[in-house]
Amino acid sequence: MSLEQEHERIEELLAGYTLRSLSDADAVEADRLLADHVPSCPSCRQMLADLRSVAGDLALDAEPVSAPDLVWARIRRRLEEDIGPSPRAGRGSSVALAAGIVALVAMGGLSFLSMNRASQAEDERTLALELISLMRSPDVEPVSLDPQGEAPAGSGFVAAAAPDVRRLYLVASVCPEPRPGHAYQLWLGRDGAFTPVGEMFVPSGGKVLIKLTVDVSRFDEVWITEERVGGPPAAPSTAGRSWRAELA
Amino acid sequence: MSNDDLHDLGLHRRLSAGDRDAFEELYRRYGDAAYGLALRITAQEALAQEVVQDAFLAMWRAPEAFDPARGAFRSFFLSLVHHRAVDAVRREERMRRRGERASNLEPVRGEDVADDVVEGSYLAIRRKQVREALTTLPAEQRQVVELAYFGGYTQSRIAEALGIPLGTVKTRTLAAMRKLRRALPAEE
Secondary structure, eight states: OOHHHHHHHHHHHHHHHHTTOOOHHHHHHHHHHHHHTGGGOHHHHHHHHHHHHHHHHHGGGSOOOOOOHHHHHHHHHHHHHHTSSSTTOOOHHHHHHHHHHHHHHHHOOOOEEEOOGGGTTOOHHHHHHHHHHHHTOTTOOOEEEEEEETSOTTOEEEEEEEGGGTEEEEEEEEOOOOOTTEEEEEEEEETTEEEEEEEEEOOBTTBEEEEEEOOGGGOSEEEEEEEETTSOOOOOOSSSEEEEEEOO | OOHHHHHHHHHHHHHHTTOHHHHHHHHHHHHHHHHHHHHHHHOOHHHHHHHHHHHHHHHHHOGGGOOGGGSOHHHHHHHHHHHHHHHHHHHHHHHHHHHSOOOOOOOOOOOOOOOOOOOOHHHHHHHHHHHHHHHTSOHHHHHHHHHHHTTOOOHHHHHHHHTOOHHHHHHHHHHHHHHHHHHSOOOO
């Protein structure tokens, strides 16, 4: 495929992406391009900015409608809760997860992975702070991935997603080392169809903190499976060592 | 960049510093546009109210999500509302499909509401430009854009609904977005 054809294909994907209308496989491909190609390609960056601007403008085709007073009243009430005695505190599970992340960073030796190349320069602390900040949002519901099949009891991951900014964070403090020649693979699925997301990874000293650029709102399940390095990943199952959770 | 965009940038800076007055002004500027958009996509008042409320609260809690280098605040925020409304519609549809298989795919339409909202003149001017640009699209291109953007349908679902190949939906979308890019250049 020529460079021109490649860019036309990218433009086609980004046009659907900015309208939020891509179907599963195309959405995964767009996420990959946004992480790998677009940040380093000036023409694609410009194209994306233009398409985003058009998508933002399309909103104006909708007639403005006077929002009922109760909308602002509810917002104001939530604001007051946020800036009250417990500033911007989230739910218990979010607070616990944030505390866990702080502890992970404090322990050092963290296995830090960022699958978004655009953010490789970020260090562990920045990523941890980003995640803690995310935990303050009431829209973020962390989920625990429970061990399946041969995965050791007591091991697990916590996943937290921010659909608005298309990010998924994966945290683990008790993650067993994969068997020799193996690594772990993250999967997202909907209605029983799964897509491998990002590169395979291994923990360090049982600890993992991963950030991925992906929109999880299209999926209803998340899995991590142990896979043979270099081989094609198999569809998630409870046959080997795996972890699983349903997404809200 | 227009004066209104600059004003939005100032409000965003104040919002980032936790200024509630700036937040309230942003609500006054964009609340009605956001609600109109959410209502057109969801076609349900309660859902639209929830979408608008969540979008504004998300902006308050994570103002850093807006990067001024990536375009105007207006585009960013209305896209945030759009994404949340589309997600809300898809969640509802998924739940419905789990219970009973939808047999008839009709585009989600907003209510026919009276244009009784007085909004900032700059929004009204841009709105006129957007509508003029949309009228220049061939009907089949406008249809796929509207089903995607306001109907909340994926391209696969549009292909199914219209009985055309997925590739044709993609081609029409690309052609439409190219025309709209030319007709609605981003404001420098």
